[in-house]
Amino acid sequence: xxxxxxxxxxxxxxxxxxxxxxxxxxxxxxxxxxxxxxxxxxxxxxxxxxxxxxxxxxxxxxxxxxxxxxxxxxxxxxxxxxxxxxxxxxxxxxxxxxxxxxxxxxxxxxxxxxxxxxxxxxxxxxxxxxx
Numbered sequence: 001x002x003x004x005x006x007x008x009x010x011x012x013x014x015x016x017x018x019x020x021x022x023x024x025x026x027x028x029x030x031x032x033x034x035x036x037x038x039x040x041x042x043x044x045x046x047x048x049x050x051x052x053x054x055x056x057x058x059x060x061x062x063x064x065x066x067x068x069x070x071x072x073x074x075x076x077x078x079x080x081x082x083x084x085x086x087x088x089x090x091x092x093x094x095x096x097x098x099x100x101x102x103x104x105x106x107x108x109x110x111x112x113x114x115x116x117x118x119x120x121x122x123x124x125x126x127x128x129x130x131x
Contacts, residue, residue, distance in 0.1 A: 033060050036095065038086050076105070080118075 014022065030037075037058025044052050059065050067075050083099055090097050103111050113127040 030060055034058065035093070036061055036097070039089060040082065041085050041089075080114075 037060050039058045040053055040056040042052035042056070046052060067079055069075050079101075083101060086099060089095075106114070110124075110128075113124045116122070116127050117124040
């Protein structure tokens, strides 16, 4: 068992040449897919005058971005805002893409009420109460 673990660990160690090849291949793949990247348009300047969006490379189709924060700190609000910006980006770039929005904390009814609210300007609670 110990020999097997050593063998698996050794496979994870890369030479400088292997690391260079891995990096080159990843950069090439990113270049070939950059038109499909999803930007994070946070156009706020930090104290050095750099836009926050400069720190976040466009999210490529095979990448995952996790949004992590305490309860009631705006994760869903931020996700919804980013989805709206992504839809605008897709329309502007004439990209025929879909967005899969995964909800872990809300019921399907709550998700529907939220979408109805956004589209109509009516408060979500009014749909939930049947008003």
